[in-house]
Amino acid sequence: MSTLSSGYREFSEAPRSAWWGCWTIARASLGLVFRRKLFWILFAFASLAFLFLFAVIYFRATLLANMPDAAPFVERLFERASGNGETYRDFMVGQEVITVIILAFAGSILVGRDHQQGGMIFFLSRRIHLFHYLVGKLLAVGGLVLLVTTLPALVLYIQFGYLTEDTLGYFKENWRIAVAIVSFGSVMAVVLSLVLLATGSWMQKSVPLVLSWICIFLIMPPIAGFLRHIYDDRRWLLLNLWWDIRLIGQWCFGTVRERHAEILPYASIVVIAVCVVSLLVAIPKIRAVKVA
Amino acid sequence: MESLIHLEGVTHHYGSFCALRDVTLGFEAGAIGLVGQNGAGKTTMMQIILGLLRPSRGKVRVLGFDVPQRGVELRGRVGYMPERDALIPGLKGVEYVALAGELCGMRRQQAKRRAHETLSYLELEDARYRNIETYSVGMKQRLKLAATLVHDPDLLLLDEPTAGLDPDGRAAMLDLLSAIAGRPLKSLILSTHLLGDIERVCRHTIILDQGRVVGQGSIDELRDTRPSCYQLRWQGDGREFLNLLRELGATVDVLPRPNRVRLHLPEHVPTREVFAIALQAGVLVTGLEPEQENLESAYHRLISAAHPVLTVRPETAGAES
Numbered sequence: 001m002s003t004l005s006s007g008y009r010e011f012s013e014a015p016r017s018a019w020w021g022c023w024t025i026a027r028a029s030l031g032l033v034f035r036r037k038l039f040w041i042l043f044a045f046a047s048l049a050f051l052f053l054f055a056v057i058y059f060r061a062t063l064l065a066n067m068p069d070a071a072p073f074v075e076r077l078f079e080r081a082s083g084n085g086e087t088y089r090d091f092m093v094g095q096e097v098i099t100v101i102i103l104a105f106a107g108s109i110l111v112g113r114d115h116q117q118g119g120m121i122f123f124l125s126r127r128i129h130l131f132h133y134l135v136g137k138l139l140a141v142g143g144l145v146l147l148v149t150t151l152p153a154l155v156l157y158i159q160f161g162y163l164t165e166d167t168l169g170y171f172k173e174n175w176r177i178a179v180a181i182v183s184f185g186s187v188m189a190v191v192l193s194l195v196l197l198a199t200g201s202w203m204q205k206s207v208p209l210v211l212s213w214i215c216i217f218l219i220m221p222p223i224a225g226f227l228r229h230i231y232d233d234r235r236w237l238l239l240n241l242w243w244d245i246r247l248i249g250q251w252c253f254g255t256v257r258e259r260h261a262e263i264l265p266y267a268s269i270v271v272i273a274v275c276v277v278s279l280l281v282a283i284p285k286i287r288a289v290k291v292a
Numbered sequence: 293m294e295s296l297i298h299l300e301g302v303t304h305h306y307g308s309f310c311a312l313r314d315v316t317l318g319f320e321a322g323a324i325g326l327v328g329q330n331g332a333g334k335t336t337m338m339q340i341i342l343g344l345l346r347p348s349r350g351k352v353r354v355l356g357f358d359v360p361q362r363g364v365e366l367r368g369r370v371g372y373m374p375e376r377d378a379l380i381p382g383l384k385g386v387e388y389v390a391l392a393g394e395l396c397g398m399r400r401q402q403a404k405r406r407a408h409e410t411l412s413y414l415e416l417e418d419a420r421y422r423n424i425e426t427y428s429v430g431m432k433q434r435l436k437l438a439a440t441l442v443h444d445p446d447l448l449l450l451d452e453p454t455a456g457l458d459p460d461g462r463a464a465m466l467d468l469l470s471a472i473a474g475r476p477l478k479s480l481i482l483s484t485h486l487l488g489d490i491e492r493v494c495r496h497t498i499i500l501d502q503g504r505v506v507g508q509g510s511i512d513e514l515r516d517t518r519p520s521c522y523q524l525r526w527q528g529d530g531r532e533f534l535n536l537l538r539e540l541g542a543t544v545d546v547l548p549r550p551n552r553v554r555l556h557l558p559e560h561v562p563t564r565e566v567f568a569i570a571l572q573a574g575v576l577v578t579g580l581e582p583e584q585e586n587l588e589s590a591y592h593r594l595i596s597a598a599h600p601v602l603t604v605r606p607e608t609a610g611a612e613s
Contacts, residue, residue, distance in 0.1 A: 011406060011444035015368050015397020024394045032382045109382070118378035122439070125342060125378075126395035127368035 021128035025136025030143055033106045042105065043148070046098040050152040053091055054159060056081045061163035083160040083170070085177050085253035088153045092184055093246055095149045099188070102148060103141065103196050104213040110140055111200025112209060120286065130286060134197070141196050142189035150185025157181060177253070184249040191245055191271055198278035201285040217242060234263055244270045295353065296321045296447065296479050297341065302350030304336050311336040312347070313503040323473035325490030325511075326483040327591055328500030334483050337500065338449055341481070342372055355446055368397050371440035375451040377432060379424050385435055386411060386420040392439035403442065410438045414468070430461040437468070448472065448480035454489055462489075469493045487587045497587065499594050507594040514590045521583040523547075524555045524566070528575035536569045554583060 033039050060078040064071055081087055114120045114137075123133050157178055161170040171178075195216065203209045224239035237243050244267040250256045251264055297319050304312040312333045328334050339345035341354050343363025352359040357366040380388060386407045393403030411420045414434045419427065427435060433453060440448060453469065454462045470493050473480050482494055490497055490511075497514060499507035507514055526533065530551055534544050543556035557563070563580060570577045 013398075013402070015443075016399065018364050018397070020397070021395050024391065028380070028383075028387075028391050032380070035382060113381060117381060118374065118376050119380045121374050121376065121378040122380060122392070123395065124344060125367065125372040125374070126392065127364055127397050128395055129364050 015127060018128050018132050021126070021132045022136040022139060025123065025128075025133060026139035026143060029110050029137065029140035032109050033140075033144065036106075036109070038105060039102065042098065042102045046095060046102065046148045047152070049091065049094055049098075050156070053081060053087075053156055057083075057156060057160050057163065061160075083157075083164070083174070085174075085180055085255055087160075088157060088177060088181050089184065089249055089253045089255060091156065092149045092153050092181070092188075093249065095152075096188075096242055096246075099145055099148045099192070100213060100217045102144060103192055104210045105206065106141075106144060107196050107200045107209045107213070108204060108206040110144075111137060111197055112204035112206070115201060115285070116204040124286075130283070133286070134282075137197055138190075138193040141193035142186075145189040145192050146185050149188055150181055153181045153185070154178065180252040180254070183252040187248050187252070187271070188245055191241070191275060194275045194278035194282075195241075198281040201282045234259070235266060238263070238266055238270045241270075241274060243267070295319070296355065297324075297481075298351075298353040299337075299340075300351040302340065302347045302352060304333075304340065304345065304347045304349075311503050312340070315350070315503075315505050317498060317505055317508050319496055319498075321477060321479045322496060323469075323479065323494040324481045325487075325494035325497040325587075326481055326500070327485070327487060327490065327497060327587075329595075331502070332500040333503040334500055336503075338372075338451065338481075338483060342370060342449060343367060368443070369446045370449060371443065371445035371447070372449045373436045373440040373451060373453055375455060378436065379432065381423075381425050383424055384421050385416060385424055385427070385438075388424055388435065389438045389442050393442040396443035396445075398443055406442050406444075407438070410442050411435075413441075414438050429456040430458065430465075433457060433461075433465065437465075441472070446478060448478075449483075450480060451483045452485070453482070454484065454486060466492050487591055491587045499591055501595050506597070507590070511587055511590075514587065514594070520557045520559055522555045522557065522563070523552065523579065523581050523583050524577070525552050525579035526570065526575045526577050527551065528573075530573075530575055533570060533573035533575045536573055537566070540565060540569065555580075 056078060060074060060081055063074045067074065075082065080090065108116075114123065120133075124130065157174075161167050161174075164170040199209060199212045199216075203212050221240040221242065224237050224243065227239065228234060228236035247256065247260055247264055247267040248271060250260070256264060295318050297317070299315050299317050302312055302315045303310065315333075315337070326334050326337065336345065340347050340352055340359065343354075343357075343359045343366050346360045354366055355369055357363075357369075359366060380391070383391065386404070389407035389410055390400075390403040393406050394400060398406065408417075408420065411417055414437060416431060416434055416438065419431060424432070424435060433456065437450075437453065440450070450469070454465050457465055466489060469480065469482065472478065473493055480493075482490060484490060494511065496510050497508065498505060499514075534553065537544055537555065540561060541558040542561065545554040545556075547553055555566070557566070566580060567577055
């Protein structure tokens with residue numbers, strides 16, 4: 001490095017791969033969300049279910065250790081916290097409402113403002129491709145989803161195994177549960193990231209974005225239920241995106257009910273279609289950003 | 293020597309609208325001004341040079357890179373300062389600049405260090421830990437420039453860098469740009485409507501009109517293409533003198549000071565005719581100096597030449613936003 005007379009210092013070092021830009025974008029975007037008090041309030045609400053289940057698992061293990069004679073009663077009492085796939089699946093499904101609320105409010109920070117306030121120009125004029133930007137944003141949104149659903153579920157899984165008498169045996173016997181937790185979390189992360197990217201690209205301010213998410217996740221489910229009731233056809237439930245994701249989650253945990261098994265392929269198709277459409281909707285909007 | 297920019301037959305269409313028409317130009321390293329009215333194609337040209345827009349036809353090489361193929365690598369060596377804010381609310385000044393550095397391929401610690409250095413160089417060190425929403429217009433412009441300079445690019449693309457600045461801020465920004473443009477092997481392209489800014493910072497200019505290049509070259513070359521314009525001074529009653537000059541086919545623009553006009557002689561009329569007419573009118577010519585045309589006049593002349601019927605009014609031509 002040499003110092004010019006004007007005080008400006010030259011810099012010449014080989015640049016890193018553009019793929020690092022994905023991580024940089026994800027980190028910066030998450031950093032902006034984490035600075036918001038509202039996020040921490042919502043995250044506190046999201047943690048309530050986790051803390052409750054954490055306490056229940058601990059309490060159950062304590063009772064089983066101290067009152068071995070009452071084991072059948074305790075196990076029946078805490079049936080929903082018995083450490084099988086359904087325990088974690090139900091926990092993750094239970095987090096869906098708060099996840100949607102967090103994403104709806106964080107959407108304008110993560111995606112909308114890039115369009116609205118010129119952040120997109122800032123990003124796209126750097127040493128990255130549009131693809132790196134998309135991956136970075138998806139990582140950020142996916143990270144939020146994993147933080148609220150998958151990470152706590154994994155912590156509960158580890159806690160349950162740790163408190164079981166035969167810890168190693170539990171993990172050996174139930175390793176598929178860990179895979180199922182990660183798989184279900186990944187499906188949620190990918191789908192919700194893409195939906196947020198698409199809706200955030202078009203509805204950049206908080207209020208329209210929240211309204212659009214209310215339509216997708218709060219209004220569509222009763223409509224789907226109503227149509228299913230009217231036409232007596234389960235396939236109408238496919239209109240409920242959460243239901244589709246949940247069905248895939250059940251498949252991940254190996255707990256799909258028989259009556260839903262035949263709809264599972266349709267649900268998968270709907271979820272894949274939503275992902276593809278979201279990408280197709282978002283990319284032209286991002287490409288259309290005027291740089292100068 | 294590697295050519296800075298080389299555009300060959302570049303045409304770009306937005307649907308049926310042609311934004312750039314068969315643009316061919318080449319420039320060596322240095323400071324280049326880009327001038328044109330709204331819709332002239334400046335934005336499109338910037339996007340093409342930056343590698344964000346693939347031209348419908350033609351070849352583009354910038355800093356030796358084939359732009360459509362290696363746009364990402366190119367942007368690592370280019371710094372772009374957009375006209376609009378392009379800020380990320382919620383970030384502090386130093387974080388914003390460091391983020392720009394990281395996205396240009398720098399390691400995190402390097403980017404942070406460079407961000408501090410660049411902000412100090414641009415006299416923003418006191419504000420570097422403030423949220424960028426609290427910055428004044430001038431500070432935002434300097435912050436954008438810092439984000440543009442952080443990775444020490446070989447080429448700067450600056451879009452209206454003095455927009456919204458007060459006179460002092462504008463002078464400071466132009467001084468800064470002149471200093472940056474003066475560094476060896478560094479270049480800048482300055483897109484602005486303020487032709488004075490270009491004259492002060494740049495050595496070369498590209499004048500665009502309706503997607504065509506109507507003038508390009510060094511500012512001196514563009515000025516020199518006006519040989520028949522003079523400043524004429526005389527003593528005595530000039531009314532008959534001026535009438536006779538007009539009969540000769542000359543255009544006379546009255547200047548604010550007495551007995552002084554700007555004279556445009558037809559090409560076939562030699563200057564000795566002016567002295568002959570002065571003698572006939574009984575006035576004494578005290579000065580007949582070839583006028584040093586400024587860039588603004590050259591710009592209007594070139595635009596008018598491209599559209600003989602259209603008269604470009606100086607006050608509207610420069611008011612593009």
